[in-house]
Amino acid sequence: MNYWLMKNEPEDYSIDDLAKDKTEPWDGIRNYQVRNMIRDEMRLGDNAFFYHSNCDIPGIYGQMTICKEAYVDHTAFDKNAKYYDPKSKKDTPRWLMVDVKFKKKFNKIVSLKELKSFKELSQMRVVQRGNRLSITKLEKKEWDFIIKLTK
DNA sequence: GCCAACGTTGGC
DNA sequence: GCCAACGTTGGC
Numbered sequence: 001m002n003y004w005l006m007k008n009e010p011e012d013y014s015i016d017d018l019a020k021d022k023t024e025p026w027d028g029i030r031n032y033q034v035r036n037m038i039r040d041e042m043r044l045g046d047n048a049f050f051y052h053s054n055c056d057i058p059g060i061y062g063q064m065t066i067c068k069e070a071y072v073d074h075t076a077f078d079k080n081a082k083y084y085d086p087k088s089k090k091d092t093p094r095w096l097m098v099d100v101k102f103k104k105k106f107n108k109i110v111s112l113k114e115l116k117s118f119k120e121l122s123q124m125r126v127v128q129r130g131n132r133l134s135i136t137k138l139e140k141k142e143w144d145f146i147i148k149l150t151k
Numbered sequence: 152g153c154c155a156a157c158g159t160t161g162g163c
Numbered sequence: 164g165c166c167a168a169c170g171t172t173g174g175c
Contacts, residue, residue, distance in 0.1 A: 007161090009161090032170090033170095053162085054160080054162080055161095058161075058162070058163095112162080129167090129168080130167075131161095131169095132160055132161080132169055
């Protein structure tokens with residue numbers, strides 16, 4: 001069992017959208033480090049936090065699980081898609097995605113500011129300067145610590 | 152294979 | 164909207 005933090009801009013797709021849709025393909029990953037992580041390490045049933053970035057209060061807004069392991073991100077083939085990549089060909093696809101399933105929206109969100117205030121969480125990539133990975137891995141103890149903050 | 156230029160991310 | 168940080172591109 002792995003623990004993840006997955007960022008998205010709420011204007012693009014938010015925890016409320018996921019609450020409505022129940023499951024959703026997490027498409028648009030266009031970073032090799034992140035692609036390799038979801039391909040090699042992300043497994044069915046893993047837990048993930050839904051993090052809102054580029055918004056009024058960046059932070060963790062809810063919880064989800066991985067309900068489909070990595071498969072071809074077909075949006076890379078679509079000229080009209082936001083993350084179209086002409087270099088990803090159908091016979092040699094470059095990008096992958098997973099499906100996520102809604103678990104809960106937190107009554108009490110955990111803001112980035114709050115995450116930064118605990119020394120227990122200082123190793124998390126998301127609180128570190130210059131981190132640009134849209135998906136990062138957490139330790140179980142970090143996961144448990146954050147869950148407590150939502151209560 | 153180096154590295155400058157450029158594009159993107161994302162907090163503030 | 165600014166800008167620091169970082170990844171990618173492409174000329175050489």
